[in-house]
Amino acid sequence: MTHDDPIAPAHPAEAAILASGLRVEPREMPQLTRLVARRLPADRDAVAEALCQVRRKAWASAAMAIANRAGQVWVRRAEADAAAASLTDPDAGEEAIRAALDAAVQSRLRQAAARPGAALEIVEAELQDITGSALSAERHAALAQAVARAHGLDATETDRFARAAAHVEERRRQDFRQAEKAAREKRREEVARLRAWEKSLVGIEGIPGLLRCSEREALRWAGAGLLPVARRIPGRDGRERWEFDPAEIIALRRELPAWRREAERERDPRDAGRQSPRAARAAEEAAGRGGKAANAAVARAAALDRYAAHFATARALIRRIILVTGPTNSGKSHTALDRLAQAESGLALAPLRLLAHEFRDALAARGVEAALSTGEERILAPGSRHLAATVEMCPFHMPVDVAIIDEAQLLHDRDRGAAWTAALMGVPAREVYVLGAPECVPMVKRIAQLCGDTVEEITLQRKGALHASDRPLHAGDLKTGDALVAFSRRDVMDLREGLVARGRKVAVVYGALSPEVRRAEAARFRSGEADILVATDAIGMGLNLPIRRVIFSTLRKFDGEERRELNSQEVKQIGGRAGRFGHHEGGVVAVLAGAGDPGFVRTMLEAPPAPPAELRPQVQPDADIIAAVAAEIGSDSLFGVLARIKRAVLRKDDPNYRLADLTQQMAIASAIDGVAGLSLMDRWTYAMCPVDERDNGITRLARWAIDHGAGHAVRPPLAGRLPPPDRASGEELQRCEKVHKRLVAWRWLALRFPQAYPDLVEAETETDRLDSWIEDVLRQQRRARRAA
Known part of the structure; x- marks a missing residue:
């Protein structure tokens, strides 16, 4: 529609639009009319402002298209929205949109960190979160130039900064490629070594030839625990096939005369009932290991069967x-x-x-x-x-x-x-x-x-009664002092948003929050600043909270392997938080309407302790065991040591112990085994670092290890510029939680490698800043924006 449209306007707002002389598309007219109606009486400037508001969404999309064509993958939708919001000319074209976008991006890059180098690292980390991979060399160079310009460097300084950044990045990529290649080669060598060792093993039938003894002697010595069993292979008939390391068996030839003399004494009627010292020692060792014979040399070095x-x-x-x-x-x-x-x-x-x-x-x-x-x-x-x-x-x-x-x-x-x-x-x-x-x-x-x-x-008995509610509760039934339980961060935030929309004041507790933020949220609930607590099963351990009722929003959870029903211990542990002694006379455990049967909760609360499925405690190697096994097999490969421990140390049916899951440690070992400059014990320390595999934790850990091994200081991860808490999106909150977890891993390593991780004060300062910001975001009692 234009100012010379022959149809008379039917509304004063339309009249104002026509009088402004501004060009308006027909599809824009309904929304523009509503906006102008709120500004009546409206002059040309008021109409132009309203028309800019109508066009901001299209401008933001155009800004993102401009960034994509230029390969500026670091541009976020937030910058595009900010650029669109800054435009005041309703007829703004591509050049104006590009200029506004450049200004918004420069503002973000400038505020990311005080130094351009730190800002570059922060933006790179953000991009890796989104894409899961590093920037290409060309885009990395373009980003470095953009960061330099944003920090006010002139053309010469920008060029120098970009070249230096490119050199550092190329060195890192080269180090990473070399480490990956070396790790692959080590892994191949260790797998080949393990297969060769397994192929060299012989059964009990091969012992006479190795020891130059009779079959009867071989069976007797094996049964007495004098022959080290390298591997046990379960058979379909329930019997085991024992396999032996020829090198270890041959080394025992010098013991044969003594074993035969002892056998003669044991057959002497005058020695009846008397056990030889060697047989006594063998019996003692067998008894101490639940009656099983010794493992191979590796197993003896690890001694996990005698943990x-x-x-x-x-x-x-x-x-x-x-x-x-x-x-x-x-x-x-x-x-x-x-x-x-x-x-x-x-x-x-x-x-x-x-x-x-x-x-x-x-x-x-x-x-x-x-x-x-x-x-x-x-x-x-x-x-x-x-x-x-x-x-x-x-x-x-x-x-x-x-x-x-x-x-x-x-x-x-x-x-x-x-x-x-x-x-x-x-x-x-x-x-x-x-x-x-x-x-x-x-x-x-x-x-x-x-x-x-x-x-x-x-x-001990519980202080205060605990019982299950007979009926499910609706969201409108929740009262001050109630705790609503979910089993994922997303569900917690969705429930929080729904309650806030109802005008309730809500505190939240979930696993991604730091102890400091959990404590602050608990304090809000405890003091009455928050009426209702929404939490994951993190509530079930450690927090002293005056909860009146625990309400399950679901009776199923994903346990890392499958989605299943809660078990009795989980219902008791979480539900038992209701009715805190000294605050309430008793506690109530209920189910949210539509989440399941209240009778299930009653059954779980009344169920006796379930017999454990497994009574063998889990064990895992420590630094001493890693060093002993490495020395025994003559290898400097952490992957090789862990593979041998997993394969040869504890058989699956060991009567006393079972080996803990070493999957993550072996994955880390595979990633860092080729890092030059790190000892086996250094690599074992890295393998024990708490990282989140879902957050590219192992890849990030490998990069830190490469810098450490090369003698470069590893800088702590930083979050960069944080938006005002009342304008933070769910996406931004989640990003900061991830950075916080990375800081936990960085600080863990800093306590063990202070020279390689020297900026502990900066890491602690950033941790405190994120704690405060996250807590301020969670305090906002408004309808939250969903994470993308």
């Missing part, structure tokens, strides 16, 4: 295990902490950094100052003989009077169970308070038996 003996300090003590079990809210921690505070020296081991802090605070409240040790944090307490730590940081060579190991049911956890095995077997304390749900009792007793420790049981 309890690995902890010499603990075995030198006479330990008493006090097993304190009970449901959630039964006072287990209170009982143990009282005893720990009375001891002259002590140790409190927690499953989470948040809980380690709470243990430290609880000891301080009892008048005992304690140090703190977690994967990425150390707090010293000079003169103190008490320590609060995460389970993985258990000090195995520091004897104390009393130790606490919390959440012992995690012995059964697929990912972290081996850490609890090590802590329970190796904690060097005369009194060990083991706290957990009733489901942990059989495994704790089994481990105590393997260690030769005595066990005293204390069973």
Whole structure:
């Protein structure tokens, strides 16, 4: 429609549009009329402003098209929207849109970091999050020039910066390619070595030829445990085929005369009932390993089938295990902490950094100052003989009077169970308070038996009744003090958004949040600033919250392998947070309408402890075991060492232990085995670093390792410019949570390699900044924008 349209306007807004003389497309007229109607009386400037508003969406799309044609993959939709919003000429063409976009992008690149080098790294990391791959050399150079211009460098300085950035990037790519190639070659060598070793093995029928003995002698010596069995292969009939390493067997020839003399003495009637020293030692070793014969040299070096003996300090003590079990809210921690505070020296081991802090605070409240040790944090307490730590940081060579190991049911956890095995077997304390749900009792007793420790049981009852609701609850039924439980971050944020839209004040807790933010959100709920808590099962461990009712939004969860129904332990652990003693007389566990049958919750709450599917504790190698196996097989390949441990150390039906899942450690080993400048022990440390594979964690870790090995300082990951919390999108919140997790891994490595990771203060400052920003975003009680 134009100003000379012959049809008379039917609305004052249309009249104002016609009077403005501005060219308007017919499809734009309905929206423009509505906007102008709000501005009446409207002059030409008011109509032009409204027309710009109508055209902003198309301008933003045009801006993105311009960026795509120029190959500027670093341009985000937010910059395109900002560029469109800055245009004031309704007839703005491509040149004006390009200029506005350049200004918006330069503003973002300038505010990403104070230094152009840091800004370049931040933007590259963001792009890698989106695309999953590095920029091409050409686009990397273009980005470097854009960053330099945004930071006010002149043409000469921009060219110099771009060349330097290209040189650094090319060196990194070359180092990465070399490391990848070396890792592949090492892996091929180790696989070939392992296959050659397996091919060289012989069965029991090959022993007479190797030892120059009779078949009868070979069978007798193998049964007595004198011949090291390299591998056991289960047969279909339930019998095993034993295979032996010829090199090890041949080395035993010098023992044959002694073995035969002992056999003669054992056949002498005068020696009836008397066992030879060698036979006694063999029998003792077999008994100590559940009656099975020795493994091959690798297995003997690793000694995972005698894992309890690995902890010499603990075995030198006479330990008493006090097993304190009970449901959630039964006072287990209170009982143990009282005893720990009375001891002259002590140790409190927690499953989470948040809980380690709470243990430290609880000891301080009892008048005992304690140090703190977690994967990425150390707090010293000079003169103190008490320590609060995460389970993985258990000090195995520091004897104390009393130790606490919390959440012992995690012995059964697929990912972290081996850490609890090590802590329970190796904690060097005369009194060990083991706290957990009733489901942990059989495994704790089994481990105590393997260690030769005595066990005293204390069973506590819940303080305050807990019962299941008879009816499902609707969102409108939720009241102050309720906790709504989901099992994914997305579901938590969706539920939060729905409740906020209803005018409720909501706090959230989920696994991606740092301990500091979880604590702040818990404080908001505790103080009444938030009416309702929406949380994942992270609520089930460590947070002391005055919850009145726990309402499940679903009765199914994805456990990393499959989507399944919640089990009894999970319902009890999470639901037990309802009715906190001292805040409510009792607790209620309910189901959100449409989420499932309330009777299921009642059944799970009333179910007795389920018998464990597996009573063999999980074990995994530590640095000493890695070094011993490497020396035994003569290899510097971490992948090769782990492959041999996985293949040869513990048979699948070992009666006492089972090998923990080493998949992630082997994946990291494959990625960094070819890194020059890192020792085997350095690479093992990297393999234990907590990274998220879903966030390209192993690739990022390999890049850090390459820089470390080359003698370059590894800079901490940074988030760059953060939008005001009240304008942050869900996408931006999620990006900052990822950066925070990367900082956790970086700080973990910085404590172990301070020279390669020197900027710890900067990393801690950035961590604090992200904590504050994320908490401010979560405080915003408005309808959140969904993540893209």
